Amino acid sequence: MTDTAGNPSAHVPGMPVVAVIGDGQLARMMQTEAIELGQSIRLLAGASGSSAAQVSADIFIGDYTNLDDLRRVAQGADVVTFDHEHVPTEHLLALIAEGINVQPRPEALVNAQDKLVMRKRLREIGAPVPPFAAIESVEDAGAFFDAVGGAVCIKARRGGYDGHGVWFPTDKDELSALVEKLLAAGTPLMAEKKVALVRELSAMVARSPSGEIVAWPVVESVQTNGICTEAVAPAPGISEALAQRSVELAQTIAKELEVTGVMAVELFEFADSAGQPDIAVNELAMRPHNTGHWTQDGCVTSQFEQHLRAVLDYPLGSVALNSQVTVMANVLGGQSDPELPMAKRMAGVWTRFPGAKIHLYGKTHRPGRKIGHINLSGDDVDMTRREAQLCADYLVHARWADGHVG
């Protein structure tokens, strides 16, 4: 009953079918926009009750590392795209050889899959990245430690997300033990110089196969324990010059790497030797991204609609803002789930903040799990940030962090 693969009743004749590999909240929110465009997505889902599978009528339950499963969901679709970066490159190349339209192309996508490949490529095109090195031995790690004065970050080249796959050893012994253990476990590694971070920014763009590129305003993002917890659009207090450099950098990367669909360029903002704000690339994501959720309510075209338009090679949409500032605050499962049901917590938020836009992912509680986000728009950055955080916090804890009662 839950595997409805190839259900012809899920699509209207003559409209494109977008196959999405992955069943998380990004696929779910693509479905929202697909519906309004008169389409619907076809899903390769890992499980029938997953976030996106709950809301789709054409689901194939399968494994994205299995080429036959990928073939089945791709068959007859106008384009295949992703809600994560974990599909093996060789499978994508095989699909393309069979005539399947895959967007983004694996040659671009590999830069969001392999952190070392990405940094080498970005250095080639002149994009700023912190000093880095491939780590294939404890000796490599030790040499890099010395070269950067001990400010080392070790990263798994593949598979990391939300703070997973990133380590900050504090001395050389810890570094050696860590690298030895990881290499023994078969984890390909790289090292990067730790940046003296002022804050994190995110520059998001969309690019279509025809080459059109549209950029959203750069936003400030806040990470807590490696997980994005807040995005503020546009980035508060950023100079026009730095904002423009950030956007142009993302546009250049999209063009040079021939990215298609939406891409997030996560940036470090730091102070250069003269004390002036500067940027370097932290990570790339080639899909809708947590730092772009604000676009659902904060501007004319959301990242989810834009991603669909881009991979289908439609003209891209306006990103004019709906209000002066929009803040996205993530809702992460707390240590325990309050007795008050989520539906009542939503009511609590709306009673106090009728303009709060609640987006939930159809996920049950687990500590630290992303289960939704709040978008709140306003005129005043500080007040809007505070209020959005209060709302997100209330959805997690069923009480107001500022002591408000009601």
Add this chain to the structure above:
Amino acid sequence: MTDTAGNPSAHVPGMPVVAVIGDGQLARMMQTEAIELGQSIRLLAGASGSSAAQVSADIFIGDYTNLDDLRRVAQGADVVTFDHEHVPTEHLLALIAEGINVQPRPEALVNAQDKLVMRKRLREIGAPVPPFAAIESVEDAGAFFDAVGGAVCIKARRGGYDGHGVWFPTDKDELSALVEKLLAAGTPLMAEKKVALVRELSAMVARSPSGEIVAWPVVESVQTNGICTEAVAPAPGISEALAQRSVELAQTIAKELEVTGVMAVELFEFADSAGQPDIAVNELAMRPHNTGHWTQDGCVTSQFEQHLRAVLDYPLGSVALNSQVTVMANVLGGQSDPELPMAKRMAGVWTRFPGAKIHLYGKTHRPGRKIGHINLSGDDVDMTRREAQLCADYLVHARWADGHVG
């Protein structure tokens, strides 16, 4: 494969399930908002490929005039609501007797089902309606014709929509023949005095079972051959006093009739005996309405989210505007369907107007059929109206009505 009734994988534990009777575009657009709220709707659909059924994972294919079908879809749902007004009152009363939460209640809904009942009730509460009469014979019709100086409109009491079930006989012979034929066919009738229309307005509100009421700004709506083709929000050039009277009228009706969910009060604007603008109620709809589609892009809370919030007795959302003016233009199937596929027509619209929000219903072409709408926001009413109409027209005819080439 298409009847997925009761699919537990379509809903996340702990979140409310909303059963929607009907499978049209209104149910489809409710699903869009339900997804973002972390819910999903359960559908009583007439056919598996219908507009809303395409995008839902919990569908029961059945008949809304069959009580057992209604029972099956209602079972376990937190609330039952509608995308049309055609469910028999006795069935709704039966469901309620069995403990089902039906919103709006049949006592309210009957006022959107029976045009005569509605007018009597509105007259009771002091709401302005044009002169009207029950028509149970040709003699009744003739008497009413005389009483209003021949300015007669005949309406089927039930089942009319989009200009169906409304007649404008031009003389008494035509009136008599019409009424005789309709009564012989068993159509319950009423007559109403034709209003010397200046324009049509629509005042939309939402009311929750707890009694909270939120009103959107009153809009101007344009009907072509009885079908809504355009809505302009807020209504251009309306005096503050008339706008306030319109909104207060809708609020009063919602309160007095104990409406729950979204209600559209379609209004006639006409000149009173002193030449001043005045209003009278034309029709009521107790569900999201064509004249409220602009809210999807023009304000913080769309009518579809608001309807879900209202029937679930959540606090209602902010209706603050995103821009100065938003125009909704309907896309109605033309006499023939152009060879250029709809996906290419969408591309054509977006090439010229990157801010056009296209909403399609997953429906195939049929002359005059509502297959979608465009929302366009801007600063200038006249320009935005012209552009929205151009976009809608292009989606129908695959050419620009103003001669633009590109």
